[in-house]
Structure formats: structure tokens, C-alpha cells
Amino acid sequence: MRKKSLHLPRPSAAMLVAVTALFVALGGVGYAATVLPANSVGTAQLQHSSVTHSKLRFNSVSYQDIQQRAIGLRRADLNQLQQRVASTCGAGNAIGAISNNGTVTCNAARPAQFGTTGTKAVTTALTSVASETLPTGSTYLAMANPSVSNASASAQDVTCALTVGPNKQSATVHVPAGGSESIPLQVAGPAGTADVSCSNASGASSVTSAINAIATSANN
Numbered sequence: 001m002r003k004k005s006l007h008l009p010r011p012s013a014a015m016l017v018a019v020t021a022l023f024v025a026l027g028g029v030g031y032a033a034t035v036l037p038a039n040s041v042g043t044a045q046l047q048h049s050s051v052t053h054s055k056l057r058f059n060s061v062s063y064q065d066i067q068q069r070a071i072g073l074r075r076a077d078l079n080q081l082q083q084r085v086a087s088t089c090g091a092g093n094a095i096g097a098i099s100n101n102g103t104v105t106c107n108a109a110r111p112a113q114f115g116t117t118g119t120k121a122v123t124t125a126l127t128s129v130a131s132e133t134l135p136t137g138s139t140y141l142a143m144a145n146p147s148v149s150n151a152s153a154s155a156q157d158v159t160c161a162l163t164v165g166p167n168k169q170s171a172t173v174h175v176p177a178g179g180s181e182s183i184p185l186q187v188a189g190p191a192g193t194a195d196v197s198c199s200n201a202s203g204a205s206s207v208t209s210a211i212n213a214i215a216t217s218a219n220n
Contacts, residue, residue, distance in 0.1 A: 112215040119208040138215035146209035150175040160198040164189030
């Protein structure tokens, strides 16, 4: 009687393929989940809406990651941002405030102001101390406060006048020897020249004066 062989039969190629497939099916998922090679996950491997806020690293998304013009009013916080200015103010008014939605609040524009300062030695002849040209288109209220200094040994009487167009206001002060006095003047008038001129009744003195003119209304 022939003895049976102690060696097991060699597995066939088909059997090896089947066993390999079984091991891959049982352990491949765990391998893929824990031993993924670097840079192996791409767009195709990500499910829709799979990346949530908690998965993003703090400060990982910057302005460079946002497409230009991608954020509109529906995504913007208008308590922190302001829409483009959507309106203007008419003539004689200026923008006083702009709301978040771009609308403006109009205020009356500040009146135009003009001014100059001059210093002259004044004698008995009428002398222009300061002069300013006022542009056409408005009437003006002009103010001046000539300051007279008397360096002589005797008192002096000095007269100063402020003119705006055809309108004029003048006043005279008595300035003691070595003293000084001021002459407040105010007059309204049309566009043209605003001028402060002074004269000394008996000698010579120094006068310094500023002219300040404010536009009041349009000429009709």
C-alpha cells in the first residue's frame, strides 16, 4: 500500500488572488485612513460640504484666498462697511454725513471767507493800510479792527475808515503819547474792494489792521 504524502498541495494562482483580495477588503480601509501618503487627497476625494468651520486653522483664510469682487452686500456687514456714496448735495450745500447705505445728509455750506492784514505808517494824508478784493457773486460783511500805535511825545487823533464798495464806516480815536488804541469797524456791501484807510490829524503813527470778509448771499 502506497503511503500518503505529508506535503500539502500548493495553492493555485486563483486561490492566491482571492486571498489577497480578501485581505485588502478587510484591512485596506484602515490602511488608507491612517497611512495616506502626503499630497494624496485631492478635490475628487473630498465630499461636498465636508470641510467645516472647525476644520479650518485659525487665521488660515486671508484676503488672498478670496476671489476679487466675490463679497457683495448680502455677505458684508454694513455696520462695519459703507456702501458707495449714492447721492450728492445741491449748490450751496455740503455733505455733512454719509450713512452705511451710501445716502448723504446735506448741510448748508460754510460761507466763503476772505481776509488780509497790513501795517503802514500813517500821516496827515489818507493812507490805505489793508485792502482785499471780494469776488463777484455774493454780498459781504466785512470787519476790521485797526490798531494805532503812537510813539511820539504828544497825543494824536487818528481816523480810520472801512469801505466795502460804496459803503463806509469810519471812527476817530485819541491816542495818548506812547500809547495805542484800536478802532472796531464793520460794514456790509457788494463785491469789489474792501479797504481800511487811515489818517493822522497832526503827526505820524503806525497802524496795523486786518480785514475779514464773509460772503452773505448771492447778488440778484
